[in-house]
Amino acid sequence: MTSSAVSSSVSQGSAHNARHGLGALTLAALGVVYGDIGTSPLYTVKEVFAPHTGVVLNAHNIIGVVSVILWALMLVVTLKYVILILRADNRGEGGGLALTALAARAVQDSPRLRKVLLLLGLFGATLFYGDSIITPAISVIGAIEGIEVITPAMTPYVVPLSVLVLLGLFAVQHFGTHSVGRFFGPVIVLWFVTLGALGVMHITREPAILQALNPVHAWHFLIERGPLVLAAVGAIVLALTGAEALYADMGHFGRKPIQLAWTTLVLPGLALNYMGQGALLMQDPSALANPFYRMFPESWMVGAVVLSTLAAIIASQAVISGAYSMTRQAILLGFLPRMDIHFTSENESGQIYIPAVNRALLVGVVLAVLAFKSSSALAGAYGIAVTLTMAITTALTFFVIYKAWKLPLALALGATGFFLVVDLFLFAGCAIKLWDGGWFPLAMGLMLFLFMTTWARGRELLVETIRQDGLALESFIEMIEAHPPHSVPRTAVYPVANPDTVPQAMLHNIKHNQVLHEKNVILTVLFDEVPWVSEQDRLQVQPLGQHFWRVVVRYGFMDNPDVPQALSGCAAYGLNISMFETTYFLSRETVVSTPGAGMAQWREKLFATMNRNAGGVVEFFRLPDNAVVELGTRVQI
Structure with missing residues (x-):
């Protein structure tokens, strides 16, 4: 407990x-x-x-x-x-x-x-x-x-x-x-x-x-x-x-x-x-x-x-x-x-x-x-x-x-x-x-240990691959603000694991819809090695330009993640996010195993299966169902 x-x-x-x-x-x-x-x-x-x-x-x-x-x-x-x-x-x-x-x-x-x-x-x-x-x-x-x-x-x-x-x-x-x-x-x-x-x-x-x-x-x-x-x-x-x-x-x-x-x-x-x-x-x-x-x-x-x-x-x-x-x-x-x-x-x-x-x-x-x-x-x-x-x-x-x-x-x-x-x-x-x-609990423990280490290492490889293949966020923002596309008066939140690269969902949104939201929040959720994170340490808000903000939300491993509630605290930093005027654009990665220096290929395939069957971000972070858009991308590890 x-x-x-x-x-x-x-x-x-x-x-x-x-x-x-x-x-x-x-x-x-x-x-x-x-x-x-x-x-x-x-x-x-x-x-x-x-x-x-x-x-x-x-x-x-x-x-x-x-x-x-x-x-x-x-x-x-x-x-x-x-x-x-x-x-x-x-x-x-x-x-x-x-x-x-x-x-x-x-x-x-x-x-x-x-x-x-x-x-x-x-x-x-x-x-x-x-x-x-x-x-x-x-x-x-x-x-x-x-x-x-x-x-x-x-x-x-x-x-x-x-x-x-x-x-x-x-x-x-x-x-x-x-x-x-x-x-x-x-x-x-x-x-x-x-x-x-x-x-x-x-x-x-x-x-x-x-x-x-x-x-x-x-x-x-x-x-x-x-x-x-x-x-x-x-x-x-x-x-x-x-x-x-x-x-x-x-x-x-x-x-x-x-x-x-x-x-x-x-x-x-x-x-x-x-x-x-x-x-x-x-x-x-x-x-x-x-x-x-x-x-x-x-x-x-x-x-x-x-x-x-x-x-x-x-x-x-x-x-x-x-x-x-x-x-x-x-x-x-x-x-x-x-x-x-x-x-x-x-x-x-x-x-x-x-x-x-x-x-x-x-x-x-x-x-x-x-x-x-x-x-x-x-x-x-x-x-x-x-x-x-x-x-x-x-x-x-x-x-x-x-x-x-x-x-x-x-x-x-x-x-x-x-x-x-x-x-x-x-x-x-x-x-x-x-x-x-006695082999029974040991075998079970070793099997779970394999699953857990495979998931942790696979996430590292996934984030590293996205970082290497992605566009640098700051130079992208400079380019966008120099030649802005059509703007709509709403807030777009892009949850990402790596806050330094452009979210794939943002690239797809601009490419296919050719619009830029008035407020674009690059959101990263981090879990610290402490049970609880106090409210005063929950948020970090950094403006990146006229239309962009980088927001980091921190939780402990006993906290219950609630992203909309956390984002409501951004008002104290000058970023007002209206719950009824916000859309969450999620990148759903399809992992593709390839020969290389990552993990053994059978472990990469195991990770791909685990990633495919992982629970949804929407339920986990308590995002509103009617305000979420998911955009897929294939990532090779």
Whole structure:
């Protein structure tokens, strides 16, 4: 789910806090941020003691495993994310692309390093889409598997019911989260209270599990396993999935509500429940078939399945909404073509719905459920993308601490080096599951990385080709004003990527219609590597002659582009643009792939296809439908 923009983000954040208050924001953060990590107890402990890990189910190992989980939550989530990473905000906004933009800007004096960091952060962002498919699949199927505990006869219905729930979830996405969002917080509060209460109930029956609070037991467990420890770590990491959501959703709720929710309810609820599952297994080893659901009294089972399914749906909603937000950021930063974006709330700009992303996620999630068929099988695919994203986040944070915050090198290395070692250790544990399903999110991430880099490079080639083949704007204006054609008293706006060359649409307009508008605006829309651009920094207006103006409109990657509204501000610069007397002349380029030094020809053809199917400029920039004229041109790259 966030300058010049500094003042804007501060004022917006203050207004947001004033309207909602810390308590309301904390409740909302519980519902959106912690659904993913909150549903991890459904399957984590069971997977740690699965046969493939080689961990024998006995009291010594149970205490060791629970201790590792507890201290992983403390080190990775509490120390790394809640205390350190949440401070690395991009003017109030968090998440992979926001951090990438911040790190890239911090090293802008080193172009080669900047490019490496951009590509690294972009790859980390693409891995999030793999998480957006695995999370709904494993959370929902893990919750529905509770019906097997009620009666084994229901086992054949787990997959069909899971698919049905997921179809319903994706079907209602176009309504937006506004209408159901207010229920998320209370449900998740009930969920964590239930987790903690169940844990306390079983801890009192087997207090020996409290030894897991001593980190020495975690250390001994890891050391005793030797090289086989990686198999156990690959399962333990399931307890940490969702940690990235704390950072990604910071722009929606702010740092304090996320920190408060974690320390007061989420961490205690998770810690008590994991210890409770350990206590149950020490008393009844047969509960390993499904230790989470076996914690409930038998008379509570139906309610437990319903509550778990609601929690799984909320966890799924969080990553689905995150995929929408990530996609919009990628579009505005120039890594994806324009798409149809629906704003589902008049009050909250972050609540959006992207039909193309929704369809792609639905297909991916349903295929994952049908292919893997159980939470245990999906656990093999889960973790490798998450831990690699964690490592990338830590690496990018180093450059923010050292270059942007100007802290000493030793301090920057100390703050991030330890966490990077932990991240790589967790990644190694998941990497051994590569052929058990871990390839799935990696393959998806690599495919999206290819698409994104192809689009970004293709746009560079397209703009460069137009610049080389185009006419210089200033000399063209001198010629036109020396021998002006017939003039009409209206305003023409020509959106262009390169403001220094004559727009192709203008050449076609003068050639075919043989008229020049009284006011001609050469418009360039730029997206900065900041979340928000304040209104005072939105416009740059430069007169180029009697009939021509160059206008630059700037947005951040969390802004909602509205070109007509932005142009209304030109009056303050002496350029009055009447909405009812303005025509937008758009150049629609048809890309033609040619052999040469651009990209490999198959990538050029891929870019041409992406460009042909990109969403329209009219909808993206909110141009009035009845005031747009499109003129085509062919461009060879």
